[in-house]
Amino acid sequence: MTAGTLTVQSGQSGGDRLALAATGSWTAEYAQALEPLVDAATRPHSPVRSIAIDTAQIDRLDSFGAWLLERALRTWSAQGCEAKLVGLRDDYRGLFDKIHAGTQKLTPEPPRQNRVIATLESVGMTMATVGDDLVLLAQMVGAVIVALKRVLLRPLTFRLTPMVNHLERVGWQAVPIILLITVLIGAILAQQGIFHFRKFGADIYVVDMVGVLVLRELGVLIVCIMVAGRSGSSYTAELGAMKMREEIDALRTMGFDPVEVLILPRIIALVIAVPILTLFGSMAALYGGGFVSWLYGGISPEVFLSRLREAISVETFEVGMIKAPFMALVIGLVACVEGLRVEGSAESLGEKTTNSVVKSIFLVIVLDGVFAMFFAAIGM
Amino acid sequence: MAKASTDAVIRVKDLIVDLKGHRILDGVTLDVLRGEILGFVGASGAGKSVLTRTIIGLLPKQAGRIEVFGVDLDQAEDEAHRAIERRWGILFQQGALFSSLTAGQNVEFPIVEYLDLSQRLTTEMAITKLEMVGLKPDVYRKYPSELSGGMIKRVALARALALDPEILFLDEPTSGLDPISAHEFDELILTLQRTSGMAVFMVTHDLDSLYTICDRIAVLGDGKIKEAGTMDVMLASEQPWLKAYFHGARARADRQVTAKHLQRS
Numbered sequence: 167m168t169a170g171t172l173t174v175q176s177g178q179s180g181g182d183r184l185a186l187a188a189t190g191s192w193t194a195e196y197a198q199a200l201e202p203l204v205d206a207a208t209r210p211h212s213p214v215r216s217i218a219i220d221t222a223q224i225d226r227l228d229s230f231g232a233w234l235l236e237r238a239l240r241t242w243s244a245q246g247c248e249a250k251l252v253g254l255r256d257d258y259r260g261l262f263d264k265i266h267a268g269t270q271k272l273t274p275e276p277p278r279q280n281r282v283i284a285t286l287e288s289v290g291m292t293m294a295t296v297g298d299d300l301v302l303l304a305q306m307v308g309a310v311i312v313a314l315k316r317v318l319l320r321p322l323t324f325r326l327t328p329m330v331n332h333l334e335r336v337g338w339q340a341v342p343i344i345l346l347i348t349v350l351i352g353a354i355l356a357q358q359g360i361f362h363f364r365k366f367g368a369d370i371y372v373v374d375m376v377g378v379l380v381l382r383e384l385g386v387l388i389v390c391i392m393v394a395g396r397s398g399s400s401y402t403a404e405l406g407a408m409k410m411r412e413e414i415d416a417l418r419t420m421g422f423d424p425v426e427v428l429i430l431p432r433i434i435a436l437v438i439a440v441p442i443l444t445l446f447g448s449m450a451a452l453y454g455g456g457f458v459s460w461l462y463g464g465i466s467p468e469v470f471l472s473r474l475r476e477a478i479s480v481e482t483f484e485v486g487m488i489k490a491p492f493m494a495l496v497i498g499l500v501a502c503v504e505g506l507r508v509e510g511s512a513e514s515l516g517e518k519t520t521n522s523v524v525k526s527i528f529l530v531i532v533l534d535g536v537f538a539m540f541f542a543a544i545g546m
Numbered sequence: 547m548a549k550a551s552t553d554a555v556i557r558v559k560d561l562i563v564d565l566k567g568h569r570i571l572d573g574v575t576l577d578v579l580r581g582e583i584l585g586f587v588g589a590s591g592a593g594k595s596v597l598t599r600t601i602i603g604l605l606p607k608q609a610g611r612i613e614v615f616g617v618d619l620d621q622a623e624d625e626a627h628r629a630i631e632r633r634w635g636i637l638f639q640q641g642a643l644f645s646s647l648t649a650g651q652n653v654e655f656p657i658v659e660y661l662d663l664s665q666r667l668t669t670e671m672a673i674t675k676l677e678m679v680g681l682k683p684d685v686y687r688k689y690p691s692e693l694s695g696g697m698i699k700r701v702a703l704a705r706a707l708a709l710d711p712e713i714l715f716l717d718e719p720t721s722g723l724d725p726i727s728a729h730e731f732d733e734l735i736l737t738l739q740r741t742s743g744m745a746v747f748m749v750t751h752d753l754d755s756l757y758t759i760c761d762r763i764a765v766l767g768d769g770k771i772k773e774a775g776t777m778d779v780m781l782a783s784e785q786p787w788l789k790a791y792f793h794g795a796r797a798r799a800d801r802q803v804t805a806k807h808l809q810r811s
Contacts, residue, residue, distance in 0.1 A: 193710070194660075194661055194709055194710055195661075197661060197663055197667065198661065198662050198663055198664075201663070201664060201667050228710040228742070229671070229674060229675070229678070229707075229710050229742075230671060230710065233670060233671060233674050234667075237670065257743070260737070260740060260741035261741040261742060264678055264737070264738075264741055265674060265678070267677070268673070268674050268677035268678070268683075269677065269683060270670065270673050270674070270677070270683060271683050272673060272683045272684065272686055272687075273684055275687075509691055510645060510689075510690065510691025511645030511646055511689065511690070511691050512645045512646060513645060513646040514691075
């Protein structure tokens with residue numbers, strides 16, 4: 167195979183006539199080299215009015231070569247020349263006609279906006295979607311309440327098996343990782359506390375700090391952040407994939423409410439699982455804290471326990487536990503809202519899953535702040 | 547019927563493929579000749595897609611030999627393998643367009659990856675390909691999620707044709723299309739095949755396609771090729787599955803329509 171060429175046949179050119187000869191392979195492999203040849207040949211030749219390309223010597227022609235020839239012809243026509251192909255082999259005629267029939271009419275892209283305006287616009291758009299998010303979240307709350315009411319009126323219609331299945335996945339299967347992380351958090355907390363309190367000879371207060379911090383705030387927060395990352399994301403991805411494959415539409419057309427069938431069992435499973443995980447997590451964190459206090463701070467387990475008994479009350483524990491189901495609800499709602507917003511593409515699935523995790527962690531922390539104010543107000 | 551030269555572009559010999567402990571293909575021997583359209587049929591679950599996916603290297607084989615353009619795929623170095631992959635195009639059943647790229651970028655993808663062309667020529671070629679498969683140039687900027695099923699198939703065909711392949715694999719190209727679109731799609735494949743002379747390996751259940759565009763038909767059953775040959779061979783066959791397939795109610799109705807069509811034209 168020889169590379170394609172395009173040469174001027176000087177013998178037959180002259181005056182307002184130009185004869186060119188195309189030879190060799192006019193195929194994709196040589197398109198890179200052929201394009202400059204075509205561009206050079208189509209630069210305006212002032213006196214030329216009539217151009218002929220002899221294509222009889224072309225060994226191989228594919229759509230790339232055919233388009234380059236066609237492009238040359240079109241450029242010349244636009245310059246007002248009469249251009250034609252001579253000697254095109256019959257078996258290439260069909261391909262060339264197919265290419266020739268194309269219009270290449272692409273509507274031009276809308277002009278780019280000013281950078282500053284575009285940035286401002288995207289900020290504005292993002293802010294506007296925050297409003298949409300809240301509306302959607304409120305709608306989902308409403309839909310879940312309606313579904314819950316329907317289920318409460320006819321308890322037999324509740325989908326217990328899926329709920330138990332989800333409970334196993336978000337609850338039971340999450341126990342090892344939650345225990346591991348909370349033990350570490352408790353241990354780090356105690357180590358840091360002892361390290362700094364020792365300077366004031368106040369080592370023993372590390373027990374108060376670990377106890378109050380873990381039971382009131384950290385236990386439930388760490389568990390919720392873990393659950394949002396672990397289970398919220400999987401809810402969003404599952405529902406999103408179902409949405410993409412029209413499974414949710416199929417449910418709806420069969421007369422089922424997707425909220426009742428898919429979302430309610432998931433959210434209830436979370437609301438049950440998160441308090442249990444919070445309990446386990448808090449205990450594990452206290453254990454980790456106590457262990458490090460013993461090994462690193464020399465506070466024996468007996469001292470730790472009796473100090474802990476004085477430092478915390480049932481109220482401290484309650485403050486943490488009360489928050490857990492509400493946070494679970496927020497994680498579940500956000501995950502399901504985002505799942506149902508997935509559109510056709512794989513990219514959108516990824517984007518919504520990210521959104522789900524980011525938004526639910528954000529809302530969990532906001533909610534924690536709201537609870538802090540609430541408990542302060544009622545004196546707990 | 548186009549005159550097909552006798553050399554084979556794909557040669558499959560005694561191919562054995564197991565999936566999850568089940569023997570799906572048990573000694574398949576099949577040739578695809580240069581410049582022919584081979585229709586490939588078989589009951590659902592007979593392993594048609596498995597054979598296609600094994601040839602294009604998506605599934606491992608237990609035994610046998612696959613030669614493409616005379617090169618044994620087992621012996622081929624990475625470089626040779628890539629060179630072969632550049633010479634075939636595959637249309638997946640669901641289109642398999644990259645959903646994060648526009649239709650135009652989907653078609654440009656193989657062009658950009660394999661050829662070092664100017665941006666202008668790349669874009670022009672993508673539009674040319676889209677127009678060749680009967681789409682308007684404006685589809686270029688649309689995302690797959692904005693396209694209908696038929697348009698997705700066309701864009702996927704344009705992508706499969708992006709590098710002017712010598713072999714085109716089609717996995718049920720007309721499934722999910724209405725009869726008019728399916729017929730248009732058949733015609734399209736036929737014209738493209740006639741203009742480029744490529745070999746087409748087409749898994750299909752569409753009797754229309756088998757009648758109108760296939761040069762040869764191969765039938766897969768019980769993990770082997772039961773019969774291969776022209777439509778006349780299929781119709782003359784005494785094997786029960788083939789009789790049911792080609793002489794069933796749907797086939798009879800189809801043949802009448804085709805006969806009428808032929809009389810009129």
